[in-house]
Amino acid sequence: MPLTRLTVENYRCFSQRQDLEIRPLTVVLGKNNFGKSALVRAPRVMSTGIRNDSPLPLDLSLLGEEPPDFVDLVHGHLEHGNITVGLEFAADIQPLRLEATVQNIDEWHTQVVSRWLLEAGDGSFSLDWLDSEDHADGDERPYRFAGPGPLNGEQVMVRFEGLLPFISGQLDVELMLFRDIIRLEFDQIRYLGPFxxxxxxxxxxxxxxxxxxxxxxxxxxxxxxxxxxxxxxxxxxxxxxxxxxxxxxxxxxxxxxxxxxxxxxxxxxxxxxxxxxxxxxxxxxxxxxxxxxxxxxxxxxxxxPILEIVEEPELHLHPSAQAELADLYLVAIERTKVRFLIETHSETFLLRLRRRVAEGRLHPDRLALYFVEKNGKGAVAHRIAVDPLGNVDYWPQGVFAEDFEETRALTLAQLDRQDDNAG
Known part of the structure; x- marks a missing residue:
């Protein structure tokens, strides 16, 4: 399983750090306009910084027609704001974690990687941008390097291709292996929108x-x-x-x-x-x-490996077909290397997944459920744990309660009418 976790902070409606664990089947639910779509689309955004040679940290033009501006990604749409993105891989050689803060420089009409961190096994490398007007138009910019070797604490000149740094000299030879692993291990991203x-x-x-x-x-x-x-x-x-x-x-x-x-x-x-x-x-x-x-x-x-993002797969389907759709995805993760990051509003879809866990046909470790809700500081993604019997440790209040509430209201109305008629 290459990509095992992604992180966003100060991204869209998420002001706080959010960690999303990627399992073969990862499902995100929540009410409308709370941030579900922004979260499931995050891997697409991150992919624009991994497999390209653009000097931009995130080449959003790769997202197709009418891509967002970078400021659209920043929480609060601040012109001088930044976002932090993180990727964690279960690479064959050793686990890797990449984290980068991308800063918008409004007066330069561009973005800069202001902080970059790579953790590989027990070691780590970091780069901190030394803000300087002298390098506003150049491909290389000065950074403070921290890591093993004689350059620890020294200033180095760095050129970024997307979110990946290139540094002259022996240090770049060491980083080259990790760059290649990240580009190789990062899943191919597919996307199927709701329309x-x-x-x-x-x-x-x-x-x-x-x-x-x-x-x-x-x-x-x-x-x-x-x-x-x-x-x-x-x-x-x-x-x-x-x-x-x-x-x-x-x-x-x-x-x-x-x-x-x-x-x-x-x-x-x-x-x-x-x-x-x-x-x-x-x-x-x-x-x-x-x-x-x-x-x-x-x-x-x-x-x-493929990570397929699907928004609202259940659109316009009868509830019974929504349940069968869940089974279709379960067959897919068993027979192929495709993993799925799904946004859904379907209670039937989720109940079928829980049923398959209880039946022993889906191991709970292969499923990750998240509920996106809002607090006073913005949106948060709450992990819902599923045990081997399909039970959940948390269920959001008021979500998927409509059937119960409508049935309760119907019963009360019927009783009132009966009382009126009896009177």
């Missing part, structure tokens, strides 16, 4: 296979069309195994439409009956990218 693109009425066959790690919410139909024409429909067959029993009497199918193709549902009993996915239920269209992703990973398991 999945609905498939078009038709689509064309692409000249080459659509990218697996792009926007699968947008490319799901293209992947299915390519699979149908070029690969014998094995992807569609696997997806139909997933949906068998949840869409009684129907199966996913791709048909030619003039010079293009269309994705839809075909009746198993009336083979001439076919419905374009555009005209099917919203829930089917919203869950399709999830099913495509799981089928792709099962048919061609990734060779390197």
């Amino acid at each position: 999945r693109t609905r498939p078009g009425r038709t689509g064309r066959l692409s000249a080459k296979p659509p990218g697996r790690d792009g926007d699968i919410g947008r490319d799901a139909a293209s992947l299915l069309i390519y699979d149908h024409v070029r690969r014998g429909g094995r992807l569609i067959t696997k997806i139909n195994e997933y949906i068998d029993g949840h869409l009684p009497g129907w199966e996913l199918d791709v048909v030619p439409k003039y010079s293009a193709y269309a994705v839809g549902l075909r009746s198993k009993t009336e083979r001439t009956l076919w419905v374009n996915l555009t005209d099917a239920g919203t829930g089917v269209a919203q869950v399709l990218p999830i099913l495509v992703g799981r089928a792709l990973d099962e048919l061609d398991p990734p060779k390197r």
